[in-house]
Amino acid sequence: LLSKRLEAGEAKGESGFILDGFPRTVRQAEILEGVTDIDLVINLKLREEALLAKCLGRRICSECGGNYNVACIDIKAENGKPGMYMAPLPPPPQCASKLITRADDTEEVVKQRLRIYQAMTLPVEDFYRSRGKLLEFDLPGGVRESWPKLLHALNLEDEEDKQSAAA
Numbered sequence: 001l002l003s004k005r006l007e008a009g010e011a012k013g014e015s016g017f018i019l020d021g022f023p024r025t026v027r028q029a030e031i032l033e034g035v036t037d038i039d040l041v042i043n044l045k046l047r048e049e050a051l052l053a054k055c056l057g058r059r060i061c062s063e064c065g066g067n068y069n070v071a072c073i074d075i076k077a078e079n080g081k082p083g084m085y086m087a088p089l090p091p092p093p094q095c096a097s098k099l100i101t102r103a104d105d106t107e108e109v110v111k112q113r114l115r116i117y118q119a120m121t122l123p124v125e126d127f128y129r130s131r132g133k134l135l136e137f138d139l140p141g142g143v144r145e146s147w148p149k150l151l152h153a154l155n156l157e158d159e160e161d162k163q164s165a166a167a
Helices: 002-011 026-035 048-056 107-130 143-153 159-166
Strands: 041-045 058-061 067-069 073-075 084-086 134-138
Touching: 002 026, 026 107, 048 058, 048 073, 048 084, 048 107, 107 134, 134 143
Parallel strands: 041 134
Antiparallel strands: 058 067, 073 084
């Protein structure tokens, strides 16, 4: 499926792609390398305490299906680690009373998912690191804080930032 999608995109003039959460195993990474050339793999890293809080703060509107997050992450700097702030992603007023929590978003289940992810992902990180294709990116906060820093790390500029700077 991926090969066909990449071929179709290339035929339309697409010059690249982003895969989110794939590959998850070394075998998948090896297969992917047989399908296409991978220029860069970005490992978005988030402190476990923040990741756990974000997972436990996820909410879904039972009516419209919208995704929101009620967690407010405010971690103070200590032991040489920088502080981190991630604002909640609140729902609009019409959804506020209709929020539900996913049944699998309990602390025990989330911690188990994190253990499985770590066990499966570390070898994939090593796979791409050994090929010089891995960029480790520690998320400094929410999207507002992280996006410009990620673009800078990739030597890219946000078009909106360029336009506002030119005005």
